[in-house]
Amino acid sequence: MWKYQALIVSLASTAALAAVDISKFPSKTDPTHFTIPSIPQTTSHDVATECQYYQSNFTVDKTQWPTVWDIATSNNMNTSAEFMSVYNAIDWTKAPTAPVRKLTAAGGLNLTGYDTVNDPDCWWSASQCVKPKASGVNPDIYACPEPETWGLTFDDGPNCSHNAFYDYLETNKQRASMFYIGSNVLNWPYGALRGLKDGHHLCGHTWSHRMMTTLSNQEVLAELYYTAKAIKYVTGVTPLHWRPALGDLDDRVRWIASQLNMTAILWNLDTDDWAAGSTPGITADTVNQRYKDFIQMGSNGTYKDSGNIVLSHEINNMTMDFFVNHYPDIKKNYKHVTDVATCMNIAHPYLEKVITFPSFDASVNSNAGTATGSGVIPGASSAPSSGNSVTPYTNFYNGPLFIAALFGLLLVAV
Numbered sequence: 007m008w009k010y011q012a013l014i015v016s017l018a019s020t021a022a023l024a025a026v027d028i029s030k031f032p033s034k035t036d037p038t039h040f041t042i043p044s045i046p047q048t049t050s051h052d053v054a055t056e057c058q059y060y061q062s063n064f065t066v067d068k069t070q071w072p073t074v075w076d077i078a079t080s081n082n083m084n085t086s087a088e089f090m091s092v093y094n095a096i097d098w099t100k101a102p103t104a105p106v107r108k109l110t111a112a113g114g115l116n117l118t119g120y121d122t123v124n125d126p127d128c129w130w131s132a133s134q135c136v137k138p139k140a141s142g143v144n145p146d147i148y149a150c151p152e153p154e155t156w157g158l159t160f161d162d163g164p165n166c167s168h169n170a171f172y173d174y175l176e177t178n179k180q181r182a183s184m185f186y187i188g189s190n191v192l193n194w195p196y197g198a199l200r201g202l203k204d205g206h207h208l209c210g211h212t213w214s215h216r217m218m219t220t221l222s223n224q225e226v227l228a229e230l231y232y233t234a235k236a237i238k239y240v241t242g243v244t245p246l247h248w249r250p251a252l253g254d255l256d257d258r259v260r261w262i263a264s265q266l267n268m269t270a271i272l273w274n275l276d277t278d279d280w281a282a283g284s285t286p287g288i289t290a291d292t293v294n295q296r297y298k299d300f301i302q303m304g305s306n307g308t309y310k311d312s313g314n315i316v317l318s319h320e321i322n323n324m325t326m327d328f329f330v331n332h333y334p335d336i337k338k339n340y341k342h343v344t345d346v347a348t349c350m351n352i353a354h355p356y357l358e359k360v361i362t363f364p365s366f367d368a369s370v371n372s373n374a375g376t377a378t379g380s381g382v383i384p385g386a387s388s389a390p391s392s393g394n395s396v397t398p399y400t401n402f403y404n405g406p407l408f409i410a411a412l413f414g415l416l417l418v419a420v
């Protein structure tokens with residue numbers, strides 16, 4: 007019994023102590039009080055207007071960042087003093103020894119030679135494994151535990167063309183977990199700020215969207231580190247959750263993420279929305295049928311004891327529209343539609359504790375009054391909300407912690 011308790015204590019402390027201190031990233035934003043400039047790119051619903059390049063307040067010193075959309079060790083980041091100190095803070099002798107995977111000529115993962123039956127590395131791409139076998143690794147989140155609950159997630163943002171979509175979510179007071187690509191955050195910083203302003207749960211989605219198991223330890227670390235740094239620089243919060251491109255995750259990659267105190271969020275239902283029309287066998291009808299099946303599962307008993315996490319994408323009008331078209335039926339067939347931090351009761355999904363998410367129960371109670379009929383308000387007509395100084399509408403302001411964080415910032419600035 008004593009041994010058992012000691013083991014729990016030691017496991018808990020391993021999980022709480024990350025090897026790398028990422029609390030000193032610079033930022034230009036106070037996440038509790040900021041302004042998004044009201045320019046056509048942040049207010050228009052016209053894609054060409056939204057996607058015109060703009061010079062933002064978030065100037066990028068190119069010597070401090072990897073090349074946008076290239077592997078995050080590019081631009082000599084891996085030989086920089088900053089990255090080397092991060093890399094050297096990690097005890098790599100403890101890292102799982104799973105090999106770096108290979109791509110086939112066609113660009114897919116080469117699974118040849120991997121023992122998928124015993125799945126020694128809990129390689130999701132081979133087996134959809136979500137329960138790590140290595141020690142010192144944060145286990146994946148892959149389904150909301152609450153019954154009849156749709157865990158709402160969108161990958162690959164922030165992209166320029168999302169204003170109508172974010173307005174629609176805001177009008178419906180609907181929060182989601184948003185998995186942001188570091189390169190997109192630097193390209194479209196006001197898009198990332200909009201995600202924070204609307205109270206979405208911001209998570210990392212790597213710097214360059216490569217298959218993570220095919221990257222070296224150094225490259226994996228850089229992909230995670232520079233994405234967190236970009237999100238912090240622009241929004242003032244450092245994400246503690248992330249998602250690998252295409253779910254490509256094994257215990258080696260999980261262990262490296264755990265050194266940054268980051269936990270992977272996967273999914274248990276995949277809309278394949280991004281693939282419609284571009285991948286053989288997947289059409290708009292395929293994706294619409296997926297949505298219809300997933301919707302039916304909300305009321306036919308499939309999720310009577312626990313919920314799901316659904317993978318969908320921000321990428322473009324097609325992917326966002328699939329969701330908008332099905333949202334009224336999702337609301338009718340599920341008791342709850344929430345971001346993942348809320349359904350997991352994660353009060354502090356960022357390193358900075360100035361943003362607090364409500365518990366699942368609190369979020370359910372605060373929404374109960376507005377749920378009439380399908381509870382969905384048709385979008386597109388809501389007034390653009392940028393240009394004002396706002397506190398994210400669903401987040402609670404925590405005075406004492408905010409002051410503590412300010413002290414932290416002052417100390418760091420010295």
Ligand SMILES: *[C@@H]1O[C@H](CO)[C@@H](O)[C@H](O)[C@H]1NC(C)=O
Binds near residue numbers: 022246354357
């Ligand atoms: C790790 O993250 C948790 C929240 O997930 C936080 O409470 C803790 O302070 C973090 N630890 C470090 C060392 O960053």
Ligand SMILES: *[C@@H]1O[C@H](CO)[C@@H](O)[C@H](O)[C@H]1NC(C)=O
Binds near residue numbers: 041043062063
């Ligand atoms: C950002 O730039 C705009 C001009 O484009 C300026 O009006 C605004 O005050 C700046 N905001 C911050 C937070 O620096």
Ligand SMILES: *[C@@H]1O[C@H](CO)[C@@H](O)[C@H](O)[C@H]1NC(C)=O
Binds near residue numbers: 079080084224
């Ligand atoms: C830095 O990264 C590049 C690209 O991934 C690689 O070719 C090079 O060997 C790395 N340099 C060091 C010192 O690790």
Ligand SMILES: *[C@@H]1O[C@H](CO)[C@@H](O)[C@H](O)[C@H]1NC(C)=O
Binds near residue numbers: 109110111117118119
């Ligand atoms: C996959 O890797 C094996 C070696 O492990 C190799 O023999 C095979 O040609 C590769 N397949 C493809 C499609 O690249």
Ligand SMILES: *[C@@H]1O[C@H](CO)[C@@H](O)[C@H](O)[C@H]1NC(C)=O
Binds near residue numbers: 170323327330
């Ligand atoms: C997609 O484009 C159509 C036509 O321009 C527009 O009505 C709709 O609002 C757009 N959807 C989203 C989610 O942006």
Ligand SMILES: *[C@@H]1O[C@H](CO)[C@@H](O)[C@H](O)[C@H]1NC(C)=O
Binds near residue numbers: 302307
């Ligand atoms: C619920 O609906 C899904 C999707 O149509 C279906 O695959 C599943 O078998 C149904 N389950 C029950 C218990 O009817």
Ligand SMILES: *[C@@H]1O[C@H](CO)[C@@H](O)[C@H](O)[C@H]1NC(C)=O
Binds near residue numbers: 162167320322323
């Ligand atoms: C961003 O949005 C534009 C316009 O919808 C689209 O053409 C482009 O492919 C998107 N890029 C990414 C990286 O999602």
Ligand SMILES: [Zn+2]
Binds near residue numbers: 211252
């Ligand atoms: Zn993606």
